[in-house]
Amino acid sequence: MSTTKTIHLKHRPNGMPVLTDFDFTTSEIPELLQGELLLSTKFVSVDPYLRGRMIDTPSYTPPFKLNEPIVSGLIAEVVESNSNGLSKGDFVSGMLAWKETQVAKADGLMKVDPDRAPLSAYLGVLGMTGLTAFLGLTEIGKPKKGETLVVSGAAGAVGSVVGQIGKILGLHVVGIAGTDEKVEMLKSDFGFDEGINYKSTENMTKAIAKACPDGVDVYFDNVGGEISDAVLFNINKFSRTVNCGAISVYNNKETPKSVSVHPFLIRKSSSMQGFVIIDFADKHYEGMIQLATWLMEGKIKNTETIREGFEQIPQAFLDLFEGKNKGKMIVKV
Ligand SMILES: NC(=O)c1ccc[n+]([C@@H]2O[C@H](COP(=O)([O-])OP(=O)(O)OC[C@H]3O[C@@H](n4cnc5c(N)ncnc54)[C@H](OP(=O)(O)O)[C@@H]3O)[C@@H](O)[C@H]2O)c1
Secondary structure, three states: OOEEEEEEEOOOOOOOOOHHHEEEEEEEOOOOOOOEEEEEEEEEEOOOOHHHHOOOOOOOOOOOOOOOEOEEEEEEEEEEEOOOOOOOOOEEEEEEEOEOEEEEEOOOOEEEOOOOOOHHHHHOOOOHHHHHHHHHHHHHHOOOOOOEEEEEOOOEHHHHHHHHHHHHOOOEEEEEEOOHHHHHHHHHOOOOOEEEEOOOOOOHHHHHHHHOOOOEEEEEEOOOHHHHHHHHOOEEEEEEEEEOOOHHHOOOOOOOOOOOOHHHHHHOOOEEEEOOHHHHHHHHHHHHHHHHHHHHOOOOOOOEEEEEOHHHHHHHHHHHOOOOOOEEEEEEO
């Protein structure tokens, strides 16, 4: 029986994850059964939410087991098929193991077309992060033309798409990111109206007030923590906060102290709603069609940071917490 390179979770991270939390090993490739595919990994998505699956706490997805492969969004090529719907040479997208080669059931995988979009785009703007941006903003943020949208984590996979959709919908868009280069990219590449570097800004509350002269109507929150506290001081009557992510606290060892949101929400009749993208599963297909249309029309840019090589997967994941990506972080295998 042949074997393949595989990455296991070795330790549950304590605080910031480190390379030694991962184990490079080999695993056996079993024989193909009916309905199964032999797949060769081409692109791997690394995502901040995977951090949540590395701890032993039940969530909307079960925790990863120790000494078993990590699973994330992958694009793979069909090398051999025992399934009617897919043939050798087809490409599929799905939740698959961090293995160079693997056998998987065809059910649950989606065929993707490399002639319609670059394969990696199906992990970003046309995949989970693009859908999160589109459905989180439109279904929860409910933006109206002329309103002000603030996006944190604005230069990342979700945030960069949120801001660009905000411009398509006619909003005043303000992005918050961690370097001057990223802030410049938000404005010059993605058309944001204003950008704030949270690492070099002393008073975020004032900076947000300056960038949002009419206050904040929609806050798309990817980071939580102190940045989001500062936004609260600037929210408008009937504003909406989309609680998408809280990367600034994912590695905390203790529960963070934060401003109490309740008086702000009461005073401003404001709402806050968390979500996970699977909540909108019935809208994924129409969302993908809309995103693909905007991409083809050139209204949305697909920005990626691509790392090369299977061995780079854990480091690429760690680098998300250091802000080393612009747009979607992807590993090309
Ligand atoms: N609810 C859902 O269904 C759903 C789905 C997908 C993603 N998410 C969440 O959405 C957020 C963005 O995900 P993504 O895939 O698009 O990742 P991403 O934004 O592409 O990458 C993470 C970015 O977060 C920023 N960051 C890291 N540490 C930070 C800190 N301490 N404070 C502030 N910013 C920090 C970094 O940018 P800077 O250089 O700007 O710091 C980094 O580039 C994550 O919180 C993720 O968990 C939620």
